[in-house]
Amino acid sequence: MMEATVAAAERPAPASDKAPLLSVDRVTLSYKTPNLLVTATDDVSFNVRESDRFVLLGPSGCGKSTLLKSVGGYMMPSAGTIHINGRQVKRPGPDRMMVFQEFDQLMPWKTVLENVMFPLLVARKLPKAEAEALARQYIDKVKLTRAIDSYPHTLSGGMKQRVAIARGMAMQPDILLMDEPFAALDALTRRQMQDELLQLWEDTKFTVIFVTHSIAEAIKIANRILLLSPHPGRVKAEVVDVDKVSHEDGSAAVLERDIHNLLFSTELGHKE
Numbered sequence: 371m372m373e374a375t376v377a378a379a380e381r382p383a384p385a386s387d388k389a390p391l392l393s394v395d396r397v398t399l400s401y402k403t404p405n406l407l408v409t410a411t412d413d414v415s416f417n418v419r420e421s422d423r424f425v426l427l428g429p430s431g432c433g434k435s436t437l438l439k440s441v442g443g444y445m446m447p448s449a450g451t452i453h454i455n456g457r458q459v460k461r462p463g464p465d466r467m468m469v470f471q472e473f474d475q476l477m478p479w480k481t482v483l484e485n486v487m488f489p490l491l492v493a494r495k496l497p498k499a500e501a502e503a504l505a506r507q508y509i510d511k512v513k514l515t516r517a518i519d520s521y522p523h524t525l526s527g528g529m530k531q532r533v534a535i536a537r538g539m540a541m542q543p544d545i546l547l548m549d550e551p552f553a554a555l556d557a558l559t560r561r562q563m564q565d566e567l568l569q570l571w572e573d574t575k576f577t578v579i580f581v582t583h584s585i586a587e588a589i590k591i592a593n594r595i596l597l598l599s600p601h602p603g604r605v606k607a608e609v610v611d612v613d614k615v616s617h618e619d620g621s622a623a624v625l626e627r628d629i630h631n632l633l634f635s636t637e638l639g640h641k642e
């Protein structure tokens with residue numbers, strides 16, 4: 371058994387022979403409201419490499435969703451830069467597909483097949499037959515072939531999230547961005563969806579940034595976890611080699627306790 375390593379935030383990330391797919395460099399993200407300026411994240415840096423299952427973990431309000439939005443190109447940093455494949459992120463693009471928590475992210479007037487085909491036709495401008503073939507392939511991967519002609523309102527929450535995942539993955543983006551995709555599901559379905567996501571990753575080794583505030587979910591999904599401090603979010607530590615912890619021998623429980631202590635220690639957690 372090999373335990374995951376919790377690296378202090380100040381320590382440089384371990385050297386890798388691969389250039390990072392995504393570089394987030396000293397990014398500060400703010401919202402301007404009529405009366406105040408809200409700093410959501412402050413001076414955050416991290417790299418994501420190809421095939422990483424990179425989890426952003428931190429307490430509610432630390433800016434995880436805001437960071438994901440900025441990687442998606444929906445929000446520009448007030449300081450710092452984001453690069454994907456060496457190009458600066460300035461707007462949304464089909465190289466970054468988002469999956470959200472909400473079940474209403476599908477178009478209710480379109481069937482499962484039509485929902486998955488839609489971005490392939492509109493954003494990738496594929497011919498209809500090609501879009502349909504690709505959509506069918508990914509609907510099959512998320513085990514929804516039997517519901518392919520169903521409308522979203524006839525599907526369970528888990529099935530709707532599978533459609534959203536198929537739609538994102540069928541675009542074959544460089545990075546799939548998942549914002550608490552399983553948070554609104556019941557515990558049993560949530561666990562099942564986590565297993566299915568890992569199975570999909572085994573099949574295709576896609577790159578994903580996954581936002582959660584569940585420590586257990588982070589440990590299950592990730593190979594790397596970035597721990598963010600409470601509002602405004604700053605990088606507190608990075609946990610590497612997470613996929614080497616074992617859920618059988620108790621090392622995952624030890625890591626869960628260590629992460630909990632790190633996230634909620636007053637010394638680190640509430641230092642401004």
Ligand SMILES: Nc1ncnc2c1ncn2[C@@H]1O[C@H](COP(=O)(O)OP(=O)(O)OP(=O)(O)O)[C@@H](O)[C@H]1O
Nearest residue numbers: 401408410429430431432433434435436437583601
């Ligand atoms: N549209 C907005 N306008 C103003 N402030 C915002 C807006 N969206 C988020 N914020 C603020 O930015 C901070 C970070 O919010 P964000 O939703 O990114 O956090 P989070 O870590 O994803 O939280 P949660 O886990 O609860 O979803 C919070 O203080 C939030 O109130």
